[in-house]
Every structure is written in structure tokens, then in C-alpha cells.
Amino acid sequence: MPPRTPTAYQALDLNEAITTHLPLVKRIAYQIASRLPPNVEIDDLVQEGLTGLLDALKRYEPQPNLNFEVYARTRIRGAIYDACRRNDILPRNQRDDLVRLEKTTRSLEQTLGRHPTEIEVADACEMSLDQYHEVMGTMVNLMPLDDLSEEMLPADLGSDPLQAASMRQFADRIASILEGLPENERLVMALHYQEDLSYREIAQVMNLTAGRISQIHTQGMIRIRAKLKIR
Template sequence: MRPYAGNPYHAISLDEAIKLHAPLVKKIAYQIASRLSANVEVDDLIQEGMTGLLDALQRYQPQPNLSFEVYAKTRIRGAIYDSCRANDILPRHQRDQITALEKSTRSLEQKLGRAPEDTEIADAAGLTLDEYFNVVAGAVNLTPIDDLPDELIPPDKQNDPMQLASMKQLAQGLEVLLKKLPEKEQLVMALHYQEELSFRDVATVLNLTPGRVSQLHTQAMIRIRAGIKKDA
């Protein structure tokens, strides 16, 4: 069995490296599955994630401030999200509805100088509050990077100064956007992405229902995407 390029674990084989990191793939797949519709098979997400892991193992080059695990997580999530988009898990009409909410959110933030309330977003989009929440509920797989330009997605080689600068600028922008979120949405994002808790676990911590956590996550995604597009 051949050792793989950029091996951070000395001379273990590619097969051994895949087995070593398989639990990471499963963990990420289950996290993503927790905010997708029930008809999405988690085994399919794991399979796509394994493709991302293999890509990471073959491409990773050791460098300061970029561990293999951090690099692999990006590749694994990217492969799963690519599959979700390719299979059109979020139908076109729902994407159009989300785009309309993003535009309303962006306009209100500029006008009010703060994060708008749900009722304000719904009113600006010409929706009742129930209709607004129905749109939000139908977009549980929304991700903040769906519509980012390719140059802002983590590149295959992380040693290009221009690409590194773009990623640093994006990270700083996301940090600012996260701080502008309402408190509950900040907590959901921190617990889900930083502490890596599932929506069910986040719900337990915050004493909310998993459905409410999903709703808060989607609302946060709408605000973040609106902010990204404003600065793009």
C-alpha cells in the first residue's frame, strides 16, 4: 500500500488514511443531513463526503496554520454541498423566494442600520408572517457559500497569495456579519459550526425544538448571504 502525498501521519497508506478519517466524514454528513429534508439519504452524503476526503488526501500540502483536518473538512463539506446543488435539493422556485428575502433583508439593513425583524422582512417581501416562515422552513439546506464566486472558495493549493488574501477577507467579512446577527441566531451558528453540535443537540442546549433551531439557522443564512452579496 502506497503512502499518500502530503501525508501528515508519516508513511501510512492511502487506504489506512481513508479509514482513519472516515469518522470525520460521517460526522459532517450527519450534521448536514440534520438540516436537509427527510428524503435525503445520509449514506449518499457520506459517499460524496468520502470523495471529498480522497481529494483532500491527494491534494493536501503541509503548511503553517493549515492542519490537514481543517483542509479536509472544507473539501468534505464542499463535495457534499456540490452534490446537493447538482441534485437540486432546493428547487428553483424556492431559490427565487430565498433570493427575494435576501434582497429585502439587504435593503432593510441599509435603511434601518440594524438587523431587521422577521415581521419587517416579511412585510418588505410582500408576504404574511406565515408565508415568510413557510419559505424559511422550505430552505433548511441553505448554505452561506451557495452563490459565492469561485475565487472565494478554498482553492486546491493554499499557497497562492491572492487566493489567501481573498479567503482572509471573506473570513473577516463573515466574522463581522455573524456579530450582527440577533442573539439566538448567533448562538445557533456558534453551537452548530464551532462546537459542531447537531440541530437536535443545539435544541437541547437552548431549550428549543429542533424545528425552531432549523428556522433560526435558515434565517441566519439569509442574513449572511444578503451581507455577502452586498459586499461582493
């Protein structure tokens, strides 16, 4: 189906629009569900994603290099992550571990002038490497990169040039941080967010287990959050 203009989207029957983009909503919901506890219902995530889709259909305005599907992905993911936050998906003990690891990572980066290794972070937290990997493995539901972008996405990209400029600056900052990540973390981020591969698919590409890919993703997210000083 050829891309539609915003006017065509507005004129499109709502049921047809939902039917057209429902596969995208389901794909995103299943991707997010793979990082969440097993008690989270996929149907609930799909419903939240549909809320994001409806919001995207309502708000979308033409922007250079921003087609509807790219915009909708952000809104769909944002709606699902908002629901996760409301339901406190990340338990208190994991939240405490996350803050501790972010602070330790930030402190080591300032001291060493480079990204600390896994062993260096583990030692600073008085953990064995196995304990560190276990903590990484339990944080599979850590809010991913899309969520960081959504937090700073203007409510209406076309309504305020200053907001749009701020978003571009933030995107440039994220790109710079990603470029500076260790090679394995940078590759996982690229395959997951740019190539849209699941952890299992990335594991096959990198000849690792899906669990190890999850750990690497979490490790990369902690570095990014530490750089952005997100609590």
C-alpha cells in the same frame, strides 16, 4: 492518535487513511443530511464525502493554524455540497423565495441602518409572521456557512499567496458579519459551526424546538448571503 505531518499522510497507506477518517466523513454526511429532503440517501452523501477526503489527502500542505482535520472538513463538506448543487437539491420555488428574502433583507438593512426584525421582513414581503416562519422552515436544505467558504477556497492554498490572502480577507469578512448578527442567530451559528452541535442539541441548549433552530439558522444565512450579495 497524534497529528501527522503532511509527509506522513502522503506515505500513509490509502486504506488506512480512509479508515482513520471515515468517522469524520460519516459525521459530516449525517449533519448535512439532517438539513436535506428525506429522499436523499445518506450513503450517497458519504461517498461524495469520501471524494472530498481523498482530495484533501492529495492537496494538503502545511499552513499556519490549519491542521489536516480542519482542512479535510472543508473539502469533505465542499464535495457533498457540490453534489447537492449538481442534483438541484433546492427546488425552484424555494430558490425564488430565497432571492426575494435576500433582496428584501438587504433593502431593509440599507433603509433602517440595522438588521430588520422577522416582523419587518415579513411585512415587507407581504407575509404574516406565521407564513414567514413556514418559509424559513421549508429551507432546511439551504446551503450553510461552510458552503460559502468553500466557494472561495483556493484549489491549493499553498500555490498562490494572492489566493491565500483573498481567503483570509473573506474569512475576516465572514467573522465581521457573524459578529453583527442578532444574538440568537449568532449563538446558533457558534454552536453549530464552532461547537459542532446538531440542531437538536442546540434546541436543548436554547430551550427551543429543533424546527425553530432551523428557522433561526436559515434566517441568519439569509442575512449573511444578503451582506455578501450572493445570488
